[in-house]
Each structure stands twice: as C-alpha cells, then as structure tokens.
Amino acid sequence: MHRCWSTGPLPDSPMEECVIFPFVAPGGRFIGHQRYFWRRPKLRSNDEQGRYISTFLPECKLTAFYGWPNCFGHGPLFITEGIWDSIRVNNCHVDCIALLCNSPSKQLKQYIRMMLGGRPLVALIDRDQNKAGEKLGRAFDYAYEPTEGYEDFGAMSHDVCFARMTEILTDLRCR
Secondary structure, eight states: OOOOEEOOSOOSSGGGOEEEEEEEOTTSOEEEEEEEETTSOOOSTTOTTSSEEEEEOGGGTTTOOBOGGGOOSSSOEEEESSHHHHHHHHTTTSOEEEOSSSSOOHHHHHHHHHHHTTOOEEEEOOOOTTOHHHHHHHTSSEEEOOSTTOSSGGGSOHHHHHHHHHHHHHHHHTO
C-alpha cells in the first residue's frame, strides 16, 4: 500500500500543486518526507524552487529511504532512485524501495543489507544521458534498465513494467 498526502484540488497557484510522501523507519517512526511539485522544473540539491524537496530528521538523513513497508517479502529487493519508479514497480507485486538518489551513502547501503539479510539487492536504473543511473547500478548486486524507449521505470505503463519485471525475475532465477 502506498501512502501519501495531497494538497487536494488544484490550488489557486498551479506551482503549488503538491504530493507529499512520508518516510517511515523500521518500527513505524516518521522520519521525514518528500514534497513533489508536479509543475516545477527538476532541479538539484533540494532547491526550494524545484520539483523534489526532501526533508529528514537530522539523525536519519544518511539512512532514510522511501518504502520501508515494502521490504518484508522474499526474493530480491528492487531499488530505484525515485519514488514514482518505486511505486510503478511495487504495483507489479514485487518489493521495491526508492533511495532518493543515485549514489547511496556507505551507511545507507550497510543499513539496507543489515535489515534484509541475504536477499539480493537489484538496482533498477534510469537510462539517462549523464550516466547517473549507472552509479546506482554499481552500488548493488545487479542492475537492470527499463524497457527500450523508456527513460525510467516510472515512465512505463503498468503492462510494460509488469512484462519487464517478469523478464528481470526470470533472469535473476537463472543466475
């Protein structure tokens, strides 16, 4: 189940149309959130005028990610950069979290491995021109790109994503 808060109907200023995704730690503790502004440009480093603005409790900044409730299954855990990618993959009935970055800290990688034991960690990388997705791919056990013609998993339709996830799971079983 995906939890988010929304500002509801379109406000007077379309620049303020926003969805807020909460970050929850093991044990159910609320540790932060990401505000996603639909109509703003993609900017870097939590720029207050940008599309994505993430806020964390200071003591949780290095280990925060989206999707803790999606970590309880068996088999591989899929890992994406962004929340929308993670939601698309979760809707294909596989476990997926979003790291909110393409270069996770050493602490975050250790934290995820510690929580999940021996489950394979599989990066679902973006197909970007600056090769940022490849950084995420090198951080975990395996890496896969979206179906040809798509920049990321969130951009695929449900049916296309489901078919791609079926291919990836089949490939992983053969390893």
